[in-house]
Amino acid sequence: MDISEQDYQKAVAVVMDCSSGSVSNLQRKLYWGYARAAAAIDRMQEEFIVSPMSASGRRDVYPSDIHQLWKDLNAAKAQAVPEWKDYTVESPRTDGRYQIFANGEQFAADWESPYGFSSAEDGAALIQELITHWSVLGGDPVIEAQEPAPLKLGDLVEPIDHRYTLASGCERYPYAYVVNTNPFQLMSEEGDMYWCCTVEAGGYKLIKSNDQLPEAVSLRMIREGLLAPVEAQEQSHENG
Structure with missing residues (x-):
């Protein structure tokens, strides 16, 4: 049954004032017949003013912000629908x-x-x-991509795909430390695998930026001539 918007707003006011989603209460307050009162309550359920009927036959009245959320959602949907x-x-x-x-x-x-x-x-x-x-046709929002900061000495990285995984025989290392940037070189977390990468730094993404390398990595870098012993000591003192 269709009811006017004015009558519907009267019904909403009664429901909110009495905190009751009962059809019979609406009938008593507005002197309406069952069909009109039931139609108003059904619409209120669709608009998240009252809850669906429970097993006991009761309807709860939602807080007003629930109905406002429904209105906001519908307004957003209306904006998204094209004007044909x-x-x-x-x-x-x-x-x-x-x-x-x-x-x-x-x-x-x-x-x-x-x-x-x-x-x-x-x-x-x-x-x-x-x-x-x-x-x-509405255009998609343009989001400018930000260039990632260049990888630096000490950064813990992981490969973006399997082609760039640091490996030795059957051993594969999911993470590695940057131990040189020119040329780009990596070392395993344990310092037991050292690799002068044949790919560029773009094949890796940053996991964690570190100011201090693990001791095993520092010792291996000294053996490879990538780090002088005095530098390793200074690095240890700075982070000690």
Whole structure:
């Protein structure tokens, strides 16, 4: 049963004031018949003002912020729905990409006057008679990608895929320390595997930036001539 918006708002006010989602309470307060009161309560359930009926036949009244959340969600959905225009009545005035509805489906297509719509994927002409509606295609938000900071000595890294995994025979190391940046060189966490990478630093991502290397790694770097003993001592004192 349809009820006017004015009557519906009266019913909402009664429900909120009495904290009762009862149909019979609404009938008593507004002198309504069952059909009108039940229709109002059903709509309130859809709008998250009252809860569905429990097994005991009771409906709870939700806090007002639950209903407001429902309203906000519906407002957001309304903004996301495109404003369709009848293609048989009006065509786009500006060349570009649009959303179209054709043959029961909606998808992006390119408009070029006076030729009409064409496929956004391969540029093939579309059968214009099958297109019934079109709308402006909202652009995705542009997010500028930030360049990651360059890897530095002491950084703990992991490979972005298996091609860059530090390995020795059957032993594979999921993580490694950067022990040189030019050329780019890695060492295992235990210091037992040292590798002058054949790939660039872009094959690795940072796990943790470190100011101090593990002792085993520092000792191996000294043996490889990558770190002088005095540097290792200074590094230890700085972080001690």
